[in-house]
Amino acid sequence: MTTSTNGVFDRRPLIAGNWKMNLDHVQAITFLQKLAWTLDDANHDFGRVEVSVFPPFTDLRGVQTLVKGDDLPVVYGGQDLSPHESGAYTGDISGQFLKRLGCAYVLVGHSERRTLHAESDELLNTKVHAAYRHDLVxxxxxxxxxxxxxxxxxxxxxxxxxxxxVAGLDAGQAARLVVAYEPVWAIGTGEVAGPQDAQEMCAAIRAELGELFDGDTAAKIRLLYGGSVKAANAGSILKERDVDGVLVGGASLDVSEFASIVRFEQHLVTG
Ligand SMILES: O=C[C@H](O)COP(=O)(O)O
Known part of the structure; x- marks a missing residue:
C-alpha cells in the first residue's frame, strides 16, 4: 500500500505545527480560532488527518480553554518537558503539568533543544520515559x-x-511513539530535503524500529518529516510511503498556509 496513488494511508497522517517562541497567549487564541474556522469551512476531516499544534507553555491554558469550550477537534502538546516530576528545577515544566493542561503530545529533542540547550541523547531518553509516565505521546x-x-x-x-x-521502551509504548526526522540543515533555511531523502531516512528509521521492537510495532509508529515544509512541497513529501506527517515550523504561523498543508491531499497527484 502506498500513500500516493489511492489516498489510503497505512497510518493516520499527523500534521503538526511547532510555534516555537512565537504567538503569545492572546495571539494563540485568535490564531487557533481562525485555523479551526478555516478548516471547518474547508470541511476538513480531522478523523482522517490529525492536526496538532505545539504552542509556548504560557499559551497552553488558553488553548485548553478554547479547545474544550468550543469543542475543537485540534490536539496540542508541549514543546519540551522535564525528566523530573516536581521539585527544585527552576524554569522546567513537568509532564504532569502538561497532562493536566490537556496535552496529548510533547516534543522531545527538537534540534533547537539539542543545540541551544546541549540536551544529550541520554537526557532525552529520560524525557521520553517521563512523557509515558504521564500518558503523553x-x-x-x-x-x-x-x-x-x-x-x-x-x-x-x-x-x-x-x-x-527509545532505549528501555516496551513494544506497547513504542507503538504509540511519533518520530520526527528533521535534518538540521533544512530547518528555517528554506532548504528542503527532497521527498526521496525524507523517504530514505524514514524507511531506515522504520527498519531500525523493527529491529529494536518488532515489525508489527514498527508498522504502527508514525514518522514525520520536518524542515522548511510549506503548502507547495507538503504534498510531494507526504506521498512517500514511510512519511506519515510533517512537523512544520515557520509555515505553521500562517493560518492559510498551515491549513493548506493540513489539506495536503488536495495537492496529491492521484490516479
Ligand atoms: O519544528 C519544526 C522544525 O524545526 C522545522 O522548522 P521550519 O519549518 O521553520 O524549517
Whole structure:
C-alpha cells in the first residue's frame, strides 16, 4: 500500500505545527480560532488527518480553554518537558503539568533543544520515559547537521540518536511513539530535503524500529518529516510511503498556509 496513488494511508497522517517562541497567549487564541474556522469551512476531516499544534507553555491554558469550550477537534502538546516530576528545577515544566493542561503530545529533542540547550541523547531518553509516565505521546526529534550530511554518515548518525532515545521502551509504548526526522540543515533555511531523502531516512528509521521492537510495532509508529515544509512541497513529501506527517515550523504561523498543508491531499497527484 502506498500513500500516493489511492489516498489510503497505512497510518493516520499527523500534521503538526511547532510555534516555537512565537504567538503569545492572546495571539494563540485568535490564531487557533481562525485555523479551526478555516478548516471547518474547508470541511476538513480531522478523523482522517490529525492536526496538532505545539504552542509556548504560557499559551497552553488558553488553548485548553478554547479547545474544550468550543469543542475543537485540534490536539496540542508541549514543546519540551522535564525528566523530573516536581521539585527544585527552576524554569522546567513537568509532564504532569502538561497532562493536566490537556496535552496529548510533547516534543522531545527538537534540534533547537539539542543545540541551544546541549540536551544529550541520554537526557532525552529520560524525557521520553517521563512523557509515558504521564500518558503523553513523545514526538522524538532526530536528524543530522550539515557536516554529517556532507560526510555521508547521516543515516547512521540519526539511527544512533533513535536507538538512544527509545532505549528501555516496551513494544506497547513504542507503538504509540511519533518520530520526527528533521535534518538540521533544512530547518528555517528554506532548504528542503527532497521527498526521496525524507523517504530514505524514514524507511531506515522504520527498519531500525523493527529491529529494536518488532515489525508489527514498527508498522504502527508514525514518522514525520520536518524542515522548511510549506503548502507547495507538503504534498510531494507526504506521498512517500514511510512519511506519515510533517512537523512544520515557520509555515505553521500562517493560518492559510498551515491549513493548506493540513489539506495536503488536495495537492496529491492521484490516479
Ligand atoms: O519544528 C519544526 C522544525 O524545526 C522545522 O522548522 P521550519 O519549518 O521553520 O524549517
Amino acid at each position: 513523545p514526538v522524538l526529534c532526530v536528524g543530522e547537521g550539515l557536516e554529517i550530511r556532507q560526510a555521508g554518515t547521516h543515516v547512521e548518525h540519526t539511527l544512533e540518536q533513535l536507538r538512544r532515545g
